[in-house]
Amino acid sequence: MKAIYSLILVLALVVLATLGAGAAKMQTIFAYCVPGTAFVIFVVGFVAKVIGWAKRPVPFRIPTTGGQQQTLDWIPQNKWDNPSTGPQTAMRMFLEIVTFRSLFRNTKVLxxxxDGKNPIVAYVSAKWLWLFAILFHYSFLIIVIRHMRLFLQPVPKFILGVEFVDSVLQIYTPIVYQTDLLILAGAGFLLARRLYDAKLRYISLVNDYFPLFLILSIALSGMYMRYIAKVDVMAIKDVVMGLTTFTFKVPKGVDTSFYVHVFLVSTLLAYFPFSKLMHLAGVFLSPTRNLPNDTRMHHHENPWNDPSIKPHSYEAYEDDFREPMFEAGLPLDKNPEEAA
Ligand code: HEM
Incomplete structure (x- = not known):
């Protein structure tokens, strides 16, 4: 049901934009007012969220680590999984962000x-999620980079280069970008796994399905524009430049599918700061990732400890209660004779 609600919501957005920009001829609203407002919500919401997270105190080292931490010289440390210095942590973060290393270790429980038909719990490797997540995220990134050609005049060489590589297979006319197919495969897999895996379906919410349907519909509407409607990209570039240069020319001759595409993108922008998609910024601010594991080298003291409460070490505790502990038969570091 949650998947169906999300799908209906996205379809309603498509209908709204089709009727608004198409039948009701409110092109200016859909070309400028809606995307402009959505962009402001995105920037303000994003910055506010990041500032909010950055202000949260993190008094202790709480990195989630794997592998051997730094210890005796002759025991090799796993520097990428259990970093103890700033540069090692930066390397760990870089690899996490660029290659999704932690997701690569994803396991599933079976x-x-x-032999005796007794049930046993098994953890098996599950690399599919990693593969499709990588496909999805990189395709998205490349599509966004390619779109910059609509916003920049002259188009930088770098973007032309990305476009060239992305269409290198030269299939169909207009030439199909590989990332268009890959983003559909990536997002399609992420959606299918939520729908088909009963355990995942049980824990999935509208907030999980909605962004997937929304992103799929953005990609599909874009592909419809390019491969089926074959929209006038120069007319669209005029509209987009109007948005970036604040000249707001009333667009003419632009296919309704463009307004649908932009309306869906605007919804994504406005929804972004309040959604799980904020992991884009969150991954950089996560104290379980961005802190070195150096608790054996430095004493980290909680800065807002109440100064009137004095620390009571175990040693001191034993000194205070050695006799009764000894009489009760509790194990001691020093028995009363040694302590005397
Ligand atoms: C989340 C951001 C966006 C995504 C994921 C996205 C996705 C796509 C995809 C997959 C296509 C198919 C062709 C291609 O890959 O270039 C496309 C085409 C297109 N998109 Fe987007 N889009 C986004 C934002 C925008 C924005 C903000 C605009 C303009 C204001 C825009 C305008 C267009 C146009 C004009 C085309 C047709 C291009 C052509 O015919 O070559 N898109 N989009």
């Missing part, structure tokens, strides 16, 4: 049966 109930198997041993």
């Amino acid at each position: 109930l198997k049966h041993d």
Whole structure:
């Protein structure tokens, strides 16, 4: 049901834009007012969220680590999984962000049966999620980079280069971008796994389905514009330049599918800061990732400890209660004779 609600919501957005910009001829609103407002919500919401997170105190080291931490010289440290210095942590963050290393370790839990048919819990490697997540995110990034040609005049060489590589297979006319197919495969897999895996379906919310349907519909509407409607990209570039240069020319001869595409993108922008998609910024601010694991080298003291409460070490505790502990038969670091 949650998937159906999300789909209906996205379809309603498509209908709204089709009727608004098409039948009701409110092109200026859909070309300028809606995207402009959505962009402001995106920037303000994004910055506010990041400032809010940055202000949260993190008094202790709480990195989630894997592998051997720094210890005796002759025991090799796993520097990328268990960093103890700033540069090592930066390397860990870089690899996480660029290659999704933690997701590569993703496992799934299965109930198997041993020879005697007794159930046993097994953890098996599950690399598909990593693969499709990588495909999805990189395709998205490349599509956004390519779109910059609509916003920049002259178009930088770098963007032309990305465009060239992305269409290098030269299939169909207009030439198909590989990332268009890959983003559909990536987002399609992410959606299918939520729908088909009963455990995942049980924990999935509208907030999980909605962004997937929304992004899929953005990609599909873009592909419709390019491969089916074959829209006038120069007329659209005029509209887009109007948005970036604040000249707001009333667009003419632009296909309704463009307004649908931009309306869906605007919805994504306005929704972004309040959604799980904020992991884009969150990954940089996560104290479980961005802190070195150096608790054996430095004493980290909670800065807002109440100064009137004095620390009571175990040693001191034992000094205070050695006799009764000894009489109760509790194990001691020093028995009363040694302490005397
Ligand atoms: C979240 C951001 C966006 C995504 C994921 C996205 C996705 C896509 C995709 C997959 C296509 C198919 C062709 C291609 O890959 O270039 C496309 C085409 C297109 N998009 Fe977007 N889009 C986004 C934002 C925008 C914005 C903000 C605009 C303009 C204001 C825009 C305007 C267009 C146009 C004009 C085309 C047709 C290009 C052509 O015919 O070559 N898109 N979009």
